[in-house]
Amino acid sequence: MEEQRLIYLDHAATSWPKPPQVTEAMLQAALNDAANPGRGSHAMAVRASRIMFDTRKWLSKLFHIKNPNDIAFTCNTTMALNMAIKGWVKPGDHVIATSIEHNSVRRPLYDLELKHGVQVSYIESNAEGDIQVSQIADAIRSNTSLIIVTHSSNLLGNILPVAEIGELARKKGIKLLVDAAQSAGILPIDVEAMGIDMLAFPGHKGLLGPQGTGGLYIHPELDLEPLLHGGTGSQSETPWQPQVRPDRYEAGTQNTPGLAGLQAGVRHILNETVQKIHTNEWRLSQRLLEGLSGINGVNVLGPAIGEPRTGIVAFYVDAIDPSEMSFILDQHYGIAVRSGFHCTPLAHSSAGTAKTGAVRASVGLYTTEQEVDALTEAVKEIVEQYKL
Numbered sequence: 001m002e003e004q005r006l007i008y009l010d011h012a013a014t015s016w017p018k019p020p021q022v023t024e025a026m027l028q029a030a031l032n033d034a035a036n037p038g039r040g041s042h043a044m045a046v047r048a049s050r051i052m053f054d055t056r057k058w059l060s061k062l063f064h065i066k067n068p069n070d071i072a073f074t075c076n077t078t079m080a081l082n083m084a085i086k087g088w089v090k091p092g093d094h095v096i097a098t099s100i101e102h103n104s105v106r107r108p109l110y111d112l113e114l115k116h117g118v119q120v121s122y123i124e125s126n127a128e129g130d131i132q133v134s135q136i137a138d139a140i141r142s143n144t145s146l147i148i149v150t151h152s153s154n155l156l157g158n159i160l161p162v163a164e165i166g167e168l169a170r171k172k173g174i175k176l177l178v179d180a181a182q183s184a185g186i187l188p189i190d191v192e193a194m195g196i197d198m199l200a201f202p203g204h205k206g207l208l209g210p211q212g213t214g215g216l217y218i219h220p221e222l223d224l225e226p227l228l229h230g231g232t233g234s235q236s237e238t239p240w241q242p243q244v245r246p247d248r249y250e251a252g253t254q255n256t257p258g259l260a261g262l263q264a265g266v267r268h269i270l271n272e273t274v275q276k277i278h279t280n281e282w283r284l285s286q287r288l289l290e291g292l293s294g295i296n297g298v299n300v301l302g303p304a305i306g307e308p309r310t311g312i313v314a315f316y317v318d319a320i321d322p323s324e325m326s327f328i329l330d331q332h333y334g335i336a337v338r339s340g341f342h343c344t345p346l347a348h349s350s351a352g353t354a355k356t357g358a359v360r361a362s363v364g365l366y367t368t369e370q371e372v373d374a375l376t377e378a379v380k381e382i383v384e385q386y387k388l
Contacts, residue, residue, distance in 0.1 A: 006336060012362035019365075026260055028260070029256055063191050071218075072216045072218060073259065075255075077181045079227075084224065087224030088224055093119070094141045097120060101344065102343050103345075123139060129155075129347070147168075150181070152312070154182050157311070158303050162176075165195075182310055197219040208268060209261045210257075213262045226241050287369060292315055295376070295379060316359060317383060321356070
């Protein structure tokens, strides 16, 4: 019996497959450049350090960052967001976030609320995820130190007006932290033009790199309290963390093979162009939206057909539990999607799916029209079987 080909529509969690040059770069780094970067002057350690520097350089080009050393590498976006939030927010500060934030924002803020008296205001979006800049402006207080927004919701796929929010933040003297988990490599990002003070991004999603990679851009005028303290390979004689960047924020041995893969992914994106990638994902998302919207009993979340969004399409079906729908798609059709609450319960409250959750399909660089149509046809068959 011929093995069923996997249709992978879970790119919002992790992109797959990776471009071949990503895995090749990782292999070569592991084989030839696997020494500790910055921990020695021998040739292999120098080559490992060069991989890290070049990866920062290519990321700086992608995000229009002036100094590559303003990027601190992390294990993922969650670590980057924790570094930013806990490194900047002080006891008694007020923080503004939105109702469509990931738990990687909500939980650190909740921890600071409980332990340090930090005040948090969540700006409520509408069912499509829209946030008005005026809502944020109205929530600003005298002790507001940080505004946090996701660039694109990992549930609804809507795109927030980051540049307008950045302009407001600069006028008010408030720092802006952007969660680019669903936008890095997919939407144009210019930290200077958009007024972004801190940008948290993953390596393993739209940047096409491996898991265990990510980073945080920190504006050169900001000084965060480091989340981790330890070995950096520099100023080892002192008991305090170095002030120099990026060492201040990169305690411990870095993932050199992973960063080699990330560099290859970023270079591939720059070659393809972000605009081309986004245009293709938008086209596929619209095709999926149109297909699912024509099925009786299917409810699609997020912006309406024709409106801006990333390649995320979440939906639920009347009388079919999302986890059951996801299981059937996987086991009987070979289609990988994600079900549940997607680590963003506040967004589900805004969307009206707090009790049920949803099925999330998300397209990527190599997704085809045939794969999108296969999901539509599978959902249609399942719904017909349930006689909805």
